[in-house]
Amino acid sequence: MPAFNRNTPLMITFYTVINWLSLFSYWLLIAGVTLRILMKRRTAPSAMAWLLVIYILPLVGIMTYLLFGELHLGKRRAKRAKSMWPSTSNWLKALKDYQHIFTNQNSEVALPLFKLCERRQGISGVKGNQLKLLTTTADTLKTLIRDIKSARCNIEMVFYIWQSGGLVDQVAEALMAAARRGVSCRLMLDSAGSRHFFRGPYPKMMRDAGVEVIEALKVNLFRVFFRRMDLRQHRKMVLIDNAIAYTGSMNMVEPRFFKQNAGVGHWIDLMARTEGPIATTMGIVYACDWEIETGQRMLPPPPNINLMTSEQKTDRIIQVIASGPGFPEELIHQALLTAVYAARQQLVMTTPYFVPSDDLLHAICTAAHRGVDVSIIVPHKNDSMMVRWASRSFFAELLEAGVKIYQFEGGLLHSKSVLVDKQLSLLGTANLDMRSLWLNSEITLLIDDDVFGRDLARVQEDYIARSVPIDAAKWTKRSVRQRVTERLFYFFSPLL
Known part of the structure; x- marks a missing residue:
């Protein structure tokens, strides 16, 4: 018969307390996350989905929610997003002095939407724009290359994905040539979407040529604890000389070089090329993105008065909506x-x-x-x-x-x-x-x-x-x- 160890009851009590504390902490954590989900203003289906994930797979669900369940922009970016608005607001007020570019008339079907955007963004739609639909990637890239070669002052670009190959390499060469001849060139690409680009030779080549290349919302293991990793820079936009602007669904890729093994065929995209004051209002979106990402303030110049007052062949009324951190919610x-x-x-x-x-x-x-x-x-x-x-x-x-x-x-x-x-x-x-x-x-x-x-x-x-x-x-x-x-x-x- 083994000898009685007087420490045995103490050890049993110790482990029992530890087990109860662990169980209590476990349920306290679940209760805390549950309360946080319920207190956040979100749709009922979204809240129910998160709760079910957490209760079915508690530890995995809690970790997933802490990483992806809330909009964590990061303290530095959140501070920049908040601090940029006084200067942005002053710029918008100054822009309103150019009354001739703004419209006060809309069609019946468009009026409610334009009023909504004017009240939430502080600026109404602009007129005097020319607009062209580009329905193929080849047409878009060839037109863009011509515009880049004609640029005299500035080129700003932002894309979710940039993948080298084909005409995209000609875009890169044209951009570097523009920077060498003194054009101010800025390129902002999403870190996750353009990960292959940042592992290739072009970032260094562009920077050596004078192009400012920024990796937006960088992805790495350390940043997981400070910022939501699936928050992405998904805009596709090009601004040239404060007069020409592109936007639409196309990433900076040529379909025959992109995701050929996905089994879905070539990607079909639609882009719009605009000329007129809409380029100015789109410029403020880019300026805000650039400041949030880099801390550098680069408010665009006022509209080109000569361009705005000239007779236009077309007079398209356009309003721009931007979403994401720093912009009106929803x-x-x-x-x-x-x-x-x-x-x-x-x-x-x-x-x-x-x-x-x-x-x-x-x-x-x-x-x-x-x-x-x-x-x-x-x-x-x-x-x-x-x-x-x-x-x-x-x-x-x-x-x-x-x-x-x-x-x-x-x-x-x-x-x-x-x-x-x-x-x-x-x-x-x-x-x-x-x-x-x-x-x-x-x-x-x-x-x-x-x-x-x-x-x-x-x-x-x-x-x-x-x-x-x-x-x-x-x-x-x-x-x-x-x-x-x-x-x-x-x-x-x-x-x-």
Whole structure:
């Protein structure tokens, strides 16, 4: 019989206390995160999704929420975002002295949306713009190269992805040549999207040529604890000489060199090239992004008076919306809702990633119930499995409401556009998913012009001609396995 150890009861008591303290701390942590989720103002589906993840996979769920559940911009960037607004506000007030560039008239369908943006952003839409749709990557890159070669003062660029190859290398060479001849050149690229670029030779080559190259929102293990890593710089924008501007869905890539092994085909994009005062208002967006990322203030100059007062062949009315840290919250989401509710005859939407909020889904279905001819065009093949299945979970409700859904067969349809009654166009970088609507830095142009609307309508009609419509009757007969998979990924839709 072993000898009695008088320390044994003490040890048992010690381990019991440790176990109880660990269990108490564990439940206290869960309760604390639960309370934090409930106290944050977020949609009910999003809150429920996070709670279920945390209670089903407690430790993994808590860690995931702490990393990705809240908008952590980082103290330094948050401070810069807050401090830049006094000077930005003064610049906007000074811009209003140029009354001749602003519009006080809008079409009936566009008026509510332009009023919303004016009140939330402090600036109204501008007129006197020329605007051209660029429907192929080759046309966009060739046109951009010509504009870069003609630049005299400044070139500012921001892209989510820059991948070398083909015409993109000619863009890089033209940019470096511009810097060598004295043009001020700035290039800001997202760290995650352009990771291959930053590992290649071009960053050093560009910097040696005089181009300021900035890696935005750097990704590394250390920064995980101080800033949300999936907060991305998703804008695609080029500004030249404070007079020419580009934006749209295209990253700085040539499709034949990009994601060839993804099995989705070439990416199909849509860009807009503008001339006029809209370049000035887009410049303030770039200046704010640059200051948040670098701490350097670079407010753009006032509009070119000679350009603004000259007779224009076209007079397109355009408003710019920017989202992301430092800009009005939820504005792109509010703009989409306003545009959908304004539709009276026709609504056409194109997006590669369709994971709408409940409010947006309800607005689209309501438009169809009101008798609006609603069409949504999405790619048949998608490079994101989760988004592909999650988006399909919305199809049944849309089809039941009378929405026409087309699956594009000619590649990965990456263009992001909304056309309301062939008069009001929304064109830019934002997808119809939670990430673009609530998190990423995006930019969207609002265009109140029936001529441009007809041009966009022709592009969308071409997309539809290259698509296969989803038959509502056949969709209701899809397999149980498919339905279960859709609902499983729908569970994660608020988090995508």
